[in-house]
Amino acid sequence: MDKKRVALVTGSTTGIGLSIASRFAAKGYDVAINSFEPEQAVSAALHEVAASGATVRYFQSDLAESGGGFDLVGDVIAAFGQLDILVNNAGVQKVAPIEEFPPHDWHRIVAISLDSAFHTIRAALPGMTTRGWGRIINIASAHGLRASPFKSAYVATKHAVVGLTKTVALETAEKGVTVNAICPGYVWTPLVAAQVADQARVHAMSEEQVMREIFLAPQPTRQFVQPEEIAEMAAYLCGDLARSITGTAISIDGGWTAK
Numbered sequence: 144m145d146k147k148r149v150a151l152v153t154g155s156t157t158g159i160g161l162s163i164a165s166r167f168a169a170k171g172y173d174v175a176i177n178s179f180e181p182e183q184a185v186s187a188a189l190h191e192v193a194a195s196g197a198t199v200r201y202f203q204s205d206l207a208e209s210g211g212g213f214d215l216v217g218d219v220i221a222a223f224g225q226l227d228i229l230v231n232n233a234g235v236q237k238v239a240p241i242e243e244f245p246p247h248d249w250h251r252i253v254a255i256s257l258d259s260a261f262h263t264i265r266a267a268l269p270g271m272t273t274r275g276w277g278r279i280i281n282i283a284s285a286h287g288l289r290a291s292p293f294k295s296a297y298v299a300t301k302h303a304v305v306g307l308t309k310t311v312a313l314e315t316a317e318k319g320v321t322v323n324a325i326c327p328g329y330v331w332t333p334l335v336a337a338q339v340a341d342q343a344r345v346h347a348m349s350e351e352q353v354m355r356e357i358f359l360a361p362q363p364t365r366q367f368v369q370p371e372e373i374a375e376m377a378a379y380l381c382g383d384l385a386r387s388i389t390g391t392a393i394s395i396d397g398g399w400t401a402k
């Protein structure tokens with residue numbers, strides 16, 4: 144069993160975040176999960192993460208709000224006494240040509256994925272550096288390394304998250320803290336499943352056609368990544384043998400960025 148650690152995973156009531164939180168709980172970490180919803184709405188996620196018997200608590204915080212991430216980390220530290228592992232996972236998507244891109248959605252995407260990571264990191268680092276151990280994992284995307292049309296806010300934000308990752312890694316390199324980005328290709332989550340169904344309706348195609356011809360077109364394996372694959376990498380990065388992995392953008396994308 145690993146040393147007892149306290150982990151916060153933002154946006155962890157569905158999809159990738161839920162999978163990471165569950166993997167951490169299975170490792171015996173104390174886990175803080177989060178979303179913007181009231182606790183009654185996320186009881187299924189809370190039970191799923193707590194199934195292994197770990198201590199799990201839910202923290203409602205809307206990361207679209209300025210400084211929300213800073214207060215969230217403060218609340219987690221107040222509840223658990225410290226924070227050792229921070230995973231910035233919360234993220235949202237909007238697809239539109241740039242001249243039609245609603246400014247409100249631009250700001251929301253930047254706030255939830257990039258601004259919140261800045262605020263959670265600046266709140267979490269002092270404790271980590273004082274104790275000489277910490278892990279920060281930012282869930283970026285293949286879109287942190289490559290562009291696609293009609294996703295200007297998402298692609299710009301995820302590229303910025305990779306830049307933030309590298310910068311903080313350099314600032315903390317001698318302090319026992321590692322900072323890495325994981326860059327998934329398309330991962331099979333409820334978010335993606337809903338998009339597949341939408342596109343099938345819009346294009347009058349079968350869901351299988353939409354998956355293969357639209358979603359999996361840039362992913363050479365022609366298979367969705369599973370959330371558990373991301374969770375396993377996050378768990379590995381938290382181990383002591385991953386102490387020299389810092390400042391990287393780790394692709395789990397079925398070969399997308401090899402092209």
Ligand code: NAD
Binds near residue numbers: 153156255256331335
């Ligand atoms: P998801 O929609 O299943 O989960 C997103 C989580 O973020 C949910 O728990 C939701 O409640 C939370 N969230 C949304 N808005 C929030 C807010 N304002 N404040 C707090 N929490 C909020 O999405 P997912 O597919 O699991 O994606 C998770 C992360 O992985 C995102 O950063 C996404 O960009 C990234 N990613 C996903 C894919 C993919 O194909 N699914 C690929 C690459 C990267």
